[in-house]
Amino acid sequence: MDKQTYNGWTNYATWRVNLEIFDGIDPRDDYGLQDLDVYDLAKRLQEHAEELICDYKNETNLAQDYALAFLSDVNWQEIAQHMIDDYAEA
Numbered sequence: 001m002d003k004q005t006y007n008g009w010t011n012y013a014t015w016r017v018n019l020e021i022f023d024g025i026d027p028r029d030d031y032g033l034q035d036l037d038v039y040d041l042a043k044r045l046q047e048h049a050e051e052l053i054c055d056y057k058n059e060t061n062l063a064q065d066y067a068l069a070f071l072s073d074v075n076w077q078e079i080a081q082h083m084i085d086d087y088a089e090a
Contacts, residue, residue: 013073018082021049027083036084042076045083049074 009015027041053067 010075010078011073013070014075014078017049017071017074018079021052022079022083025083026087027080028087036080036088038077038080038084041083042080045079046071046074046076 004011006012006015009018022045027036027044049071050068053064053071
């Protein structure tokens with residue numbers, strides 16, 4: 001069975017989160033990371049995206065649950081590696 005991808009990314013969730021939240025962000029400036037490690041950056045990206053959703057309201061609601069479920073499909077290490085590759089040349 002062929003692996004499904006979306007616009008060159010692992011899946012739709014990964015592509016969409018990268019496009020809507022992280023596109024154009026330099027992780028060295030926005031996250032203070034000079035020595036970029038894929039695992040650590042991926043963890044920070046995931047935490048940032050979850051904070052955007054959870055900080056919106058103090059109480060849990062159905063929309064928030066769906067948004068967090070959507071984030072569970074994101075390949076955070078793929079986004080982190082993409083950011084590292086994009087900004088390693090700079």
